[in-house]
Amino acid sequence: MADLKKCSAHITSQVCLETDIYSMWLKFNEDENIALNAVPGQFISLYSKAGNRLLPRPISICEINASECMLRIVYRVVGSGTNEFSKLLPGDTINIMGPLGNGFTLNKGKAVLVGGGIGIPPMLELAKRLSEDCGVSVVLGYRDNRLFLKEEFEPYADVYVSTEDGSVGTKGNVIDAIKENKLDADTIYACGPIPMLRGVKDYAKENEIKAQISLEEKMACGIGACLGCVCKSKDKDLHSNVNNKRVCKDGPVFDAEDVRLGD
């Protein structure tokens, strides 16, 4: 027992990248180096210091630096918990648990990575790893010209952008950008809002491309016990014995064809 537990992390940097978007590097003690086992697509649970905020906030891992015992998260301030995190300064500590869930499976062949909004961050570590032996294209979907992380992808991938208002890159969504740039893929890896993931799933199916998608859902325990964060599965799930899978434990990354996104 006890190969997983809450641990304390030191914040080494906290930077505001764009309106409400923050980047934070966390450093662990060597004997609690959770970065060692982390893979892209996994998440960590972050705990508030306030007694009135009980539930951990699940946030995806953006970058992994195992040799320095460090993880980076890039997150959006959406409520009181993430607002509290955004006020932490280098030298402060935070309780976290992880890495949790299952990450992306790295396939051979051409990779197209798709990130929408706050689904962009987990794609960065994935792009890094895939670029070691694959051709990687990244499609980043934003609402408007307030881009973040885009330059950081450029050493590892060809980067394409879509914006809803057309202010940068392709006007429209990430699928419009894939089509406009005639991007060819053996595997699509995606994280973002459900309508985007549904678009990715449909596009991948039409074009007979494998797709892995990372889902988000409101969680309580983060470890598969409470059944708060389920998604609908195509087939009966072995654990739940119904057509539900746990996003925290069975995901958050799923083969697109295994889950139903309201389709």
Place this chain on the structure above:
Amino acid sequence: MNLSVDFAGVRMKNPVTTASGTFGSGAEYKDFVDLNRLGAVTTKGVASVPWEGNPTPRICETYGGMLNAIGLQNPGIDLFVERDIPFLKQYDTNIIVNVCGRTQEEYIEVVERLAEQNVDMLEINISCPNVEAGGIAFGQKPKLVEEITGNIKKHAKQPVIMKLSPNVTDIAEMAKAAEAGGADAISLINTLTGMKIDINRRTFALANKTGGMSGPAVKPVAVRMVYQAAHAVNIPVLGMGGIMTAEDALEFIMAGASMVAVGTANFNNPNATMDVIEGIADFMKGNGVEDINELVGCVS
């Protein structure tokens, strides 16, 4: 120093168990806590057939607590018997199986299946606020509480704990009804029905609109109800509702609970059950209490 308690004839090594629904059947927590150290594991509610539960979002946080509307998703008694009971039998702890159903017949079907199983107690959920049929529908009328308790007792081989709802006018009346029906013990409180509105989206935070509120914000209500129920009946009480620490657990014990359950705290601290057990022992040591039973109902 003695931490063990006799709970309706079942010896527990300490008075701490898990609140149903927060701990699965223990498998997800085995990496965090030594299940052997728990007085008992109380499992997530199980029905006669698998249930899909409610749509998501099923969870939202509230000030000092949370709402859930899982809707009793469960794998059904067949898989539970095949997988979850053997898993728990590997550990030196008692097994309390929480049972749910939409009709009295469904509860009885599960109770009958469990009669042949090597589990220690049954906890009957007549208080879930998140399902349309069954659950709380059985727990808000004293006559029905007495009737369903009596029917379950006819089929049960293990001692029966009736889990009561706080969403009632008079908890003492419900406790007495369970006792009159032949319950061996009662547990309370289940969650308080609540609601949260997402003002930005102008919608309910939960797909189910309402959910069950738990967490430290409900603790004073729970302590009061445990006190009232314990004074109304002569059967033992399993107390719960917002226990985060040993101090919280001791409040319930002093109010009259012989056992306590840790629930929502597991989400904030997966090691919460262990911390509570250790904290109770520390309190006893610090206050020269030789036997935990001296504290049960000591405030009256």
